[in-house]
Amino acid sequence: MRIGRRTMLAGLPLLAAYPATLKAAGLKGGTLRVAILGDINNFDPQKFTQANFALIKNLYDSLIEYSPDGTPIPSLAAGWTIAPDNMSVSVVLREGVVFASGNALDAAAVAATLKKAADPAKGQQVYATMSIVRDWTVDGPRGIRLNFKNRVPDRQITDLLQFISVIDPAGIDTVETKPAGSGPFVLAERALGQRVRMTANPRYWRDRQPVVTEVVLTVFGDNDSASAALESGAVDIVYGGGARAAIRLRNAGFQLIQGPGPLVQVFRINATRGPFRNAKFRQAFNFMMDRAAILRVGYAGVGEVTALPWAPSSPAADRSYDKTYAFNLDRAKALLAESGLSPAEMSAWKLLVNGGDQDSLAISQLVQGTLAKVGINIQLDLKQDSELVDAMLGGKFDALFGGVGNVQKFPTRIGTNSIYRTSGNAILGEPNPFPSYVAAMERVNTTFGSGDDIRAAYDNLNKVLADTSFGIATNTYDIGLLVASPKVGGITPDIDNMLVARTIGFTG
Amino acid sequence: MQVSALRLLGRPGAILAAAFLVLLALVALAAGLLAPSGPLEQDLSATLEPLSAAHPFGTDEFGRDILVRVIYGARSSLLTAAGAVLIAAAVGVPIGLVAGFFGGWRDAMLMRAVDVLLSLPAILLAMALIAVLGRSQAAALLAVGITGIPSFARVTRAQTLSLRTRDFVMAVEAFGGSATHAMVRAILPNAWSPILVQIVVLSSIAILLEAALAFLGVGIPPPAPSWGEMLRTGKTYLYEAPTYAVLPGAVLTLTILALDTLGRALATALDDRSAPLPEIERRAA
Numbered sequence: 001m002r003i004g005r006r007t008m009l010a011g012l013p014l015l016a017a018y019p020a021t022l023k024a025a026g027l028k029g030g031t032l033r034v035a036i037l038g039d040i041n042n043f044d045p046q047k048f049t050q051a052n053f054a055l056i057k058n059l060y061d062s063l064i065e066y067s068p069d070g071t072p073i074p075s076l077a078a079g080w081t082i083a084p085d086n087m088s089v090s091v092v093l094r095e096g097v098v099f100a101s102g103n104a105l106d107a108a109a110v111a112a113t114l115k116k117a118a119d120p121a122k123g124q125q126v127y128a129t130m131s132i133v134r135d136w137t138v139d140g141p142r143g144i145r146l147n148f149k150n151r152v153p154d155r156q157i158t159d160l161l162q163f164i165s166v167i168d169p170a171g172i173d174t175v176e177t178k179p180a181g182s183g184p185f186v187l188a189e190r191a192l193g194q195r196v197r198m199t200a201n202p203r204y205w206r207d208r209q210p211v212v213t214e215v216v217l218t219v220f221g222d223n224d225s226a227s228a229a230l231e232s233g234a235v236d237i238v239y240g241g242g243a244r245a246a247i248r249l250r251n252a253g254f255q256l257i258q259g260p261g262p263l264v265q266v267f268r269i270n271a272t273r274g275p276f277r278n279a280k281f282r283q284a285f286n287f288m289m290d291r292a293a294i295l296r297v298g299y300a301g302v303g304e305v306t307a308l309p310w311a312p313s314s315p316a317a318d319r320s321y322d323k324t325y326a327f328n329l330d331r332a333k334a335l336l337a338e339s340g341l342s343p344a345e346m347s348a349w350k351l352l353v354n355g356g357d358q359d360s361l362a363i364s365q366l367v368q369g370t371l372a373k374v375g376i377n378i379q380l381d382l383k384q385d386s387e388l389v390d391a392m393l394g395g396k397f398d399a400l401f402g403g404v405g406n407v408q409k410f411p412t413r414i415g416t417n418s419i420y421r422t423s424g425n426a427i428l429g430e431p432n433p434f435p436s437y438v439a440a441m442e443r444v445n446t447t448f449g450s451g452d453d454i455r456a457a458y459d460n461l462n463k464v465l466a467d468t469s470f471g472i473a474t475n476t477y478d479i480g481l482l483v484a485s486p487k488v489g490g491i492t493p494d495i496d497n498m499l500v501a502r503t504i505g506f507t508g
Numbered sequence: 509m510q511v512s513a514l515r516l517l518g519r520p521g522a523i524l525a526a527a528f529l530v531l532l533a534l535v536a537l538a539a540g541l542l543a544p545s546g547p548l549e550q551d552l553s554a555t556l557e558p559l560s561a562a563h564p565f566g567t568d569e570f571g572r573d574i575l576v577r578v579i580y581g582a583r584s585s586l587l588t589a590a591g592a593v594l595i596a597a598a599v600g601v602p603i604g605l606v607a608g609f610f611g612g613w614r615d616a617m618l619m620r621a622v623d624v625l626l627s628l629p630a631i632l633l634a635m636a637l638i639a640v641l642g643r644s645q646a647a648a649l650l651a652v653g654i655t656g657i658p659s660f661a662r663v664t665r666a667q668t669l670s671l672r673t674r675d676f677v678m679a680v681e682a683f684g685g686s687a688t689h690a691m692v693r694a695i696l697p698n699a700w701s702p703i704l705v706q707i708v709v710l711s712s713i714a715i716l717l718e719a720a721l722a723f724l725g726v727g728i729p730p731p732a733p734s735w736g737e738m739l740r741t742g743k744t745y746l747y748e749a750p751t752y753a754v755l756p757g758a759v760l761t762l763t764i765l766a767l768d769t770l771g772r773a774l775a776t777a778l779d780d781r782s783a784p785l786p787e788i789e790r791r792a793a
Binding site: 244248290293296297355356358361362365366368369370372380382 | 548549550552555569570643725729730731741744745747
């Protein structure tokens with residue numbers, strides 16, 4: 001295997017940094033008690049939903065991981081080499097790794113995991129990411145090569161490797177109900193709707209990890225009771241709670257940890273309906289979003305304002321847009337006048353709102369109030385549960401706020417979110433009504449070479465996003481917000497804000 | 509009736525309750541004149557402000573004046589109560605009259621239907637109706653009204669049964685009066701006392717139920733002001749702005765207390781006709 005610029009091997013300083021940190025911290029073991037705000041509903045690591053974020057990194061390991069700044073770090077893959085033509089990546093697996101069942105990790109297990117991921121019926125949230133993979137070739141017990149349909153940029157390749165948590169082939173058919181991973185913990189007990197208990201995997205491959213012997217995830221019905229449990233000492237961590245409670249707890253002396261993988265709140269516009277067919281009308285919304293107020297009212301100020309759908313750690317992030325598209329009702333009025341729409345036409349739409357989500361309800365009311373100031377008087381259309389999902393995914397709405405994910409990874413990964421799909425977009429229809437957007441995404445996907453070329457592709461995408469204005473980003477907000485007791489240490493931020501319990505221990 | 513009214517006037521609690529309700533109704537009717545700003549008017553530079561001369565109840569997370577929203581919320585609560593009582597009485601009273609007057613299979617059929625309605629918890633029934641109809645003031649009003657039908661039906665039936673065999677009803681029938689005539693002209697005018705009490709009692713239940721629905725997130729949709737919605741949202745800000753939830757809650761509690769007090773006083777005044785007259789009543793008599 002050629003070791004070059006794009007080859008990573010185990011033993012590099014970044015990998016070594018974590019155990020060293022733990023040793024230095026002198027953390028103690030014990031039982032880590034974590035409050036979560038929803039029951040775990042699935043043990044499949046490819047079921048990549050927020051409900052399972054407390055489990056995935058504890059029962060499974062992925063091929064690689066990212067540091068908080070997005071640098072790839074070896075994990076189950078001891079190393080990987082991207083072919084010079086970017087048409088394949090060769091992965092070398094770590095030796096001495098076993099699954100909880102006792103079976104050894106090998107290339108056949110990775111192949112079985114890839115087969116599941118590439119199956120539209122079983123691949124869950126990983127399926128879309130696998131669309132770049134043509135096939136794969138097992139090369140001995142520790143080697144596997146993934147072949148791509150087209151040339152794929154480096155970052156997109158490492159995103160794929162980071163997304164693949166390897167499943168034990170012996171348990172792959174029952175993985176939804178029974179975990180089958182090689183992670184630092186094994187499932188000891190699941191009491192439906194109450195708790196999940198995991199004990200340390202005695203054969204775990206990482207040195208001195210996990211630090212604690214047991215993790216108990218207790219399900220709480222609401223933020224307030226979880227916060228009360230933390231304050232009373234009944235739990236050590238609240239994971240996935242709301243921003244407002246987190247701020248209060250931080251002010252009371254608890255640790256608040258924001259991960260590098262937030263979502264971006266986006267005002268999604270159905271550009272095929274009513275006044276939103278008018279480009280100037282859509283563009284006016286860039287200036288009608290009081291982003292600072294939205295962040296403050298909806299998320300207690302936890303997050304950052306952003307006029308583009310990227311997390312700060314995204315390679316496409318460009319903060320200059322925040323200034324260019326700052327809240328400015330005069331500029332909005334000018335664009336509204338240019339649109340040629342009458343006040344009645346401009347008000348002939350409804351803002352769909354998730355009635356069950358207090359944050360969405362708050363920011364929607366705020367925007368409703370702002371729009372009224374420029375003469376756009378709209379109604380809120382409150383929906384919940386399946387009715388809301390049906391409207392959201394089926395494009396049966398005029399506009400709504402919704403979080404988009406994968407905003408900290410390769411920029412075209414944003415296309416995994418419904419409104420940003422370049423094809424098969426149920427909201428904007430087929431073909432995508434914004435060919436400039438489709439072309440900009442394609443340009444990002446196919447730009448290789450110097451950093452300048454890549455930056456130019458990102459800049460072009462950002463410009464197109466602002467021009468087309470079918471999604472108006474307002475702010476980042478945290479999922480997987482973690483509030484911990486002061487006696488807890490060794491918290492490792494995860495690029496997806498998942499709970500990584502293996503490095504956590506007690507300081508006193 | 510004059511005697512009953514005098515008995516009522518002899519109870520200070522009832523007078524106080526009635527005065528509060530009248531005041532509330534006047535404030536709700538004149539909300540547009542009394543309130544210094546609109547209930548939806550946002551001021552994002554003054555969010556979650558404490559109590560002050562400019563904002564006696566403070567401001568909410570959008571900088572909206574909470575007192576103004578409480579005043580407009582009263583309009584919404586009283587409208588829901590009035591509408592719900594109207595629906596419940598319009599359906600429940602005829603059911604009770606027919607069931608009590610005719611008896612037999614009609615009584616059995618109607619009262620079993622009422623029993624079915626009664627067996628369903630009001631809040632669940634209301635939530636189910638709203639799930640079908642969608643969130644709106646009309647849906648909340650209808651849902652609360654339907655849950656009130658059984659109480660009117662049962663009270664009216666009980667009264668009808670006791671009046672059915674009285675001489676004046678028999679006389680109407682003996683002179684060839686129709687059943688409808690006997691029910692509407694002979695029984696109903698003599699059965700109004702418990703129905704009146706029921707109107708007051710159901711008003712308090714309707715206001716509470718409407719607030720509970722809003723608190724659960726299925727009532728009148730925001731941003732329309734509603735006491736229950738203010739309680740629901742205010743709960744989120746209990747640490748930063750405790751008065752946000754407490755003051756609308758206090759107004760809601762006072763309204764329910766006033767209606768209950770008035771209802772009890774009415775029941776006593778109308779039912780206890782053999783009791784000694786209060787001083788004011790004796791003087792009038």
